[in-house]
Amino acid sequence: MPSLKTLRNRINSVKSTQKITSAMKMVAAAKLRRAQAQAEAARPYTVRMGEMMAALAASEKGNPNASPLLVGNGRSQTHLIVAVTADRGLAGAFNANVIRAVRAEVKVLQAQGKAVKIFALGRKGNDALRRDMKDLIAGTKNFVGKKAVSFADAEDVARELIRGFRAGEYDVVKMVYNHFQNVMVQRVTGQPLIPAAIPTANDNVTEHNYEVEPDDGTLLDRLLPRNLAVQVYCALLENSAGFYASQMTAMDSATRNAGEMIKKLTLNYNRARQANITKELIEIISGAEAV
Amino acid sequence: MSIALEIISTEKLLLSRDVDMAVIPGTEGDIGVLPGHAKLITGLRGGLVDIYENGSISARYFVSSGFAEITESRCAVLADAIVPQEELDEATAKAALAEAKAAYDAVDIHDGYAYREAVDKLISAQAMVDSVTPHQV
Secondary structure, eight states, X not given: OOOHHHHHHHHHHHHXXXXXXXXXXXXXXXXXXXXXXXXXXXXXXXXXXXXXXXXXXXXXXTOTTOOHHHHOOSOXXXXXXXXXXXXXXXXXXXXXXXXXXXXXXXXXXXXXXXXEEEEEESHHHHHHHHHHXXXXXXXXXXXXXXXXXXXXXXXXXXXXXXXXXXXXXXXXXXXXXXXXOSSSOEEEEEEEEETTOOOOOSSOSSOOOOEEESOHHHHHHHHHHHHHHHHHHHHHHHHHHHHHHHHHHHHHHHHHHHHHHHHHHHHHHHHHHHHHHHHHHHHHHHHHHHO | OOEEXXXXXXXXXXXXXXXXXXXXXXXXXXXEEOTTOOOEEXXXXXXXXXXXXXXXXXXXXXXXXXXXXXXXXEEEEXXXXXXXXXGOOHHHHHHHHHHHHHHHHHSOTTOHHHHHHHHHHHXXXXXXXXXXXXXXX
């Protein structure tokens, strides 16, 4: 039986842990709201961009000179996986899920005889993947110390991805990130970046009825890199919203667990205290009887 | 008759309202967009988006570059950077121009993509300087 003093110390330490986790939960909730607002604000651009892409990409079907960013460069030997994770932890299995999905994907591709490279976007993913797949990591970037990701950040990433693709360092680019479904659910999602996933046009698929200035090809050359940046930006926004949601959930259950622990410890403490009192009483009484 | 104009930056929807006419700086020249315009997708060069209401310009926005999607009833301007014209600042614009010029001088002319990007930036920066004190229409 631990002494009263050790029990008291343990209760106090669990209490202060609970204070920290509940504060972290509040902070995560506030940051989640901000991240969600940012993701919401970026949506109109994404939607319109998708519509334009759908219209233009449909017309490029079967065009042998179509942009390699759209249809690929005809090879699929080297794959690049962009792993989007958060920069910080304490968010349950949020980062681990992405990392596990990336590892599985790498295994599958390697079993098919493909070469795989990894671009680790986010510090946690980089740290974890560096442990066992050090030689595969082709690049990394994180946003440690930044309040919110900006579009310029996503553009830098997209530019780097396109540069590597044009230099022939890889043939296919795929992004793995946490899709923010709602506060409770974040689903790990794989999204092809190069060749671009063409959003399906809902009207006639073979030919769009837009006039295009200057012309389809030239416009697509400008649109595709932009579209790539938009997709990376969206993934980063969902990643940050998902991270805070996940952290909030994790901290909530940590706070609850701490509460349960305090309850149990307090019970033990009271039992021990009462046992002590009873013991002392017995001692006094038997002492008095002996006289 | 009016047309629904949307000016959207990558980070937020800046403006969405019905206007009489919008003039947008397309890559091939300025485009006046009235209700019932033919469906059109165009690239944008740097320049001013003019919003016409009741026969005169009610607002002007500088856009750096981007795209526009025009349908019979809607005009969506997707731009990289959007600044209301009255908030443009000559010093910032000149600095941007100097930077774009330096980048243009440094670019490898044989790298088609980089070259085109540098040219786009230069045009956009020049347009920004010109837009600080635009010609009255």
